[in-house]
Amino acid sequence: MEELSFYKYSGHGNDFIIIDNWDGNVAEVDFSKYAKLLSRPKFAIGADGVVYIMEGPQEVDFAVRFFNSDGSEADMCGNASRCAAHLAYTLNIARSDMIFRTQAGHIKAQVKDSYVSVRLPFISRPEGVSMVEVDGLSRTYYRINTGVAHAVTWVDDIEAVNVYKVGRAVRRHPNFNPAGTNVDFVHVVSDNIIEVRTYERGVEHETLACGTGCTAAALLSVYNGLAKGPSIVCKTKGGEDLTVRFEGEIDKLTSVFLEGPVRYVFSGTTGPDILKAVKKL
Numbered sequence: 121m122e123e124l125s126f127y128k129y130s131g132h133g134n135d136f137i138i139i140d141n142w143d144g145n146v147a148e149v150d151f152s153k154y155a156k157l158l159s160r161p162k163f164a165i166g167a168d169g170v171v172y173i174m175e176g177p178q179e180v181d182f183a184v185r186f187f188n189s190d191g192s193e194a195d196m197c198g199n200a201s202r203c204a205a206h207l208a209y210t211l212n213i214a215r216s217d218m219i220f221r222t223q224a225g226h227i228k229a230q231v232k233d234s235y236v237s238v239r240l241p242f243i244s245r246p247e248g249v250s251m252v253e254v255d256g257l258s259r260t261y262y263r264i265n266t267g268v269a270h271a272v273t274w275v276d277d278i279e280a281v282n283v284y285k286v287g288r289a290v291r292r293h294p295n296f297n298p299a300g301t302n303v304d305f306v307h308v309v310s311d312n313i314i315e316v317r318t319y320e321r322g323v324e325h326e327t328l329a330c331g332t333g334c335t336a337a338a339l340l341s342v343y344n345g346l347a348k349g350p351s352i353v354c355k356t357k358g359g360e361d362l363t364v365r366f367e368g369e370i371d372k373l374t375s376v377f378l379e380g381p382v383r384y385v386f387s388g389t390t391g392p393d394i395l396k397a398v399k400k401l
Contacts, residue, residue: 133358188322198331287319
């Protein structure tokens with residue numbers, strides 16, 4: 121293989137390189153290497169992560185694997201799932217109503233123009249709280265798994281939060297060993313509107329949006345009586361809104377949906393120097 125075709129997508133500023141790997145052009149053993157290299161801005165394409173679309177078992181339309189920009193694999197990614205669903209529909213891999221497999225379970229998705237809704241495969245009950253002190257300030261973080269681990273806290277002024285500094289410290293705190301956690305800072309605007317900023321594990325920085333983070337923030341805001349469901353609008357750092365919608369009582373959820381537009385940005389092929397660099401990793 122002398123070149124690799126790819127598609128660049130954005131979900132509210134959460135950007136991904138998506139590779140149609142149906143024919144197995146990229147060996148699974150190299151998934152992490154490609155993700156780490158291709159995600160580097162200025163040296164390669166640049167992205168928060170890389171998504172591989174592959175043939176799945178008979179009961180689904182396709183399967184996906186998610187890799188963060190540091191090369192680590194994530195079981196689930198909400199915005200990447202929405203982007204992958206849109207591309208699969210565009211490439212005629214699946215119809216507008218589809219189901220695909222992730223490491224966290226099966227996801228049902230619906231595509232209508234650029235608007236994509238996904239039904240998330242796994243949402244845990246709230247998993248308790250942890251106190252973490254950063255720079256002498258102790259704050260309570262509520263824990264939940266929305267396909268990946270999240271720690272959520274509420275703030276009065278979301279723009280005043282040093283998301284990188286505080287998020288990095290909390291992400292690696294012993295309370296969240298061994299795998300660490302994503303960290304979400306939330307400001308409640310009204311009964312059904314919240315602002316969310318997220319430090320993402322694997323990207324190791326703040327991202328402009330995080331689908332599973334918005335889901336965690338919305339559900340825990342309702343669970344703690346700070347907002348009212350069943351539909352919560354999440355304002356992201358990228359300046360666009362994601363909607364988290366759920367069915368059932370908040371402590372007995374039957375379905376949770378993540379909804380919003382995605383952007384197909386561009387497509388292209390890598391040059392031979394990129395593939396040579398991958399072989400050196």
